[in-house]
Amino acid sequence: MKLNIIAFGIPLFIGLIYIEYLIIKRKKLNYSNLHESINNISIGIAERLCDVLVTGLFYLIYDSIQKKYGIFNIKPSVFLWILLLLATDFIWYWYHRLAHEMNVLWALHVVHHQSEDFNFTVSARITVLQAVARTGFWCVLPLIGFPAPMITGMLLVHGLYPFFVHTRLVGKLGILEYLFVTPSHHRVHHASNEQYLDKNYGDVFIIWDKLFGTFKKEDEEPVYGLTHPLKTYSFLWQHFHYFIEMAIAMKQEPTLKSKLKLLFGRPDALDPTARAKAEAIFHIKQNKSTIEKPLNNYVVWQMILLLVGLFAFILTEHYLSVGTIIAFTTFTLLTLINCGAIMEQKRWIYNVEFLRVFSLLAIAFQFHNYAIIITVLSIVAIAACIYYRPVQNRYLSLVYRYQQ
Ligand SMILES: [Zn+2]
Numbered sequence: 001m002k003l004n005i006i007a008f009g010i011p012l013f014i015g016l017i018y019i020e021y022l023i024i025k026r027k028k029l030n031y032s033n034l035h036e037s038i039n040n041i042s043i044g045i046a047e048r049l050c051d052v053l054v055t056g057l058f059y060l061i062y063d064s065i066q067k068k069y070g071i072f073n074i075k076p077s078v079f080l081w082i083l084l085l086l087a088t089d090f091i092w093y094w095y096h097r098l099a100h101e102m103n104v105l106w107a108l109h110v111v112h113h114q115s116e117d118f119n120f121t122v123s124a125r126i127t128v129l130q131a132v133a134r135t136g137f138w139c140v141l142p143l144i145g146f147p148a149p150m151i152t153g154m155l156l157v158h159g160l161y162p163f164f165v166h167t168r169l170v171g172k173l174g175i176l177e178y179l180f181v182t183p184s185h186h187r188v189h190h191a192s193n194e195q196y197l198d199k200n201y202g203d204v205f206i207i208w209d210k211l212f213g214t215f216k217k218e219d220e221e222p223v224y225g226l227t228h229p230l231k232t233y234s235f236l237w238q239h240f241h242y243f244i245e246m247a248i249a250m251k252q253e254p255t256l257k258s259k260l261k262l263l264f265g266r267p268d269a270l271d272p273t274a275r276a277k278a279e280a281i282f283h284i285k286q287n288k289s290t291i292e293k294p295l296n297n298y299v300v301w302q303m304i305l306l307l308v309g310l311f312a313f314i315l316t317e318h319y320l321s322v323g324t325i326i327a328f329t330t331f332t333l334l335t336l337i338n339c340g341a342i343m344e345q346k347r348w349i350y351n352v353e354f355l356r357v358f359s360l361l362a363i364a365f366q367f368h369n370y371a372i373i374i375t376v377l378s379i380v381a382i383a384a385c386i387y388y389r390p391v392q393n394r395y396l397s398l399v400y401r402y403q404q
């Protein structure tokens, strides 16, 4: 049986997140907010899922570039693995720096910086769009001549490191601070304090920041999040708000040249009123509601089930049909959209539940023996349609129990 053991990363990292949470709780620190954490993990679930679907494609891209255009024909050796690590880290530095200095890339990377907490869950705040953009930068590696298996192996290790620097529990690390990116360095990167803006872009080594003048030591307490915070848990808005703001600002520009200048220009030059205009168009209210305990449980349980589902999905991905993959992806994304909306007390979540039932049906259709599940789900969906209003009221009163 060909199982994908990368799936075990999910229980491992969730375990580490839980240990950090227990320490934070024991020390009575305010480093972790449940809704913020759920929000971070939601974005991570979507990224992991989509990543599974595109990883094979990335491998093929690297492989064909190396075979057709690779300058050298590199064979693995200790020296070349070290060289690959340095090259990967160097490319990351420039990708990350440009992601902060160019609107078109910032639109993808901004999601990572939206959290106002700083803990292990923040490391999950990566979008699949960012993963796609990074692939463009990593293409330099096969062009040099590094083979695809070496690159994907290195990217896996290189991608694990940042998880450990997203924490406030670890102070300064003495001599390690000179060479490696430490939690202290990365706290500075996530801070919105004036003196910390656009600093410490490194991923594993801090040497690039020192070399190119973007290094800043942590001295004053960082304030985390964006300089203009996003006060919403909406899953979709967090992913796409900056694209909309950019489109609004570009529309205001008179010429193609000035539009392009804005697209590739710095984020701090973007019209500051574009956010408010975008929010008005999409009726986004600046409001992170206080959420009562019963509601938390509903969202938390959906997250737990999604994580279990994602684990099983990645573990058995080689055996899944295209239909199952599409149906599971649809169900997961709808659930994430719904959970974000529930945290904001939206009424339209009831309609999304229908779509979720249909995507569950689609999953069940992939397995012929599950005729009973299909029948039950169909009856539930039809009954909910017939008794739309009373069922909706009952559902909303159950989910938003505090309103009773
Ligand atoms: Zn960044």
Ligand SMILES: [Zn+2]
Residues within 6 Å of the ligand: 112, 122, 123, 166, 186, 190
């Ligand atoms: Zn980070």
